[in-house]
Amino acid sequence: MRRVVAQGTFDLLHPGHLSxxxxxxxxxxxxxxxxxxxxxxTHKPKPVVPDHQRREMVAALDPVDDARLGHTEDFFVPIREIDPDVIVLGHDQHHDEETLAGMLAERGIDCEIARATARDADPGAELLSTGRIIDRVCEHRC
Structure with a gap:
């Protein structure tokens, strides 16, 4: 069985997350x-939606077999527990593949790193960013 890991904040789920x-x-x-x-x-504003609720929403999505919250102190704890064959990064996530590969190797974790492709969409037709969703809500409701 080939195990895949995806990770992220997943605040205010949108089609980009699903893609x-x-x-x-x-x-x-x-x-x-x-x-x-x-x-x-720490690399962007804190999520609006509580941790447990974001995990619950991600777990309910069809492509997802298991969803868990990250470790409070060590990003690599769940990676070691899962022992994935591949970690797939979002197309726009801030992680650098080479740096991550080095950190995994230092910890004895042997897995491939891949980058997801961006959703092909008309930028004006879809909101594919939590920040843009929040901005739109503020424009219409604040």
């Missing part, structure tokens, strides 16, 4: 998703 998870699932037989804990999100 990423479908792409990740297509690369193996079992998709595990690690949902970042709010306290660990």
């Amino acid at each position: 990423y998870l479908q792409d990740a699932r297509s690369r193996g037989d079992h998709l595990d998703v690690i949902v970042a804990r709010s306290e660990n999100v």
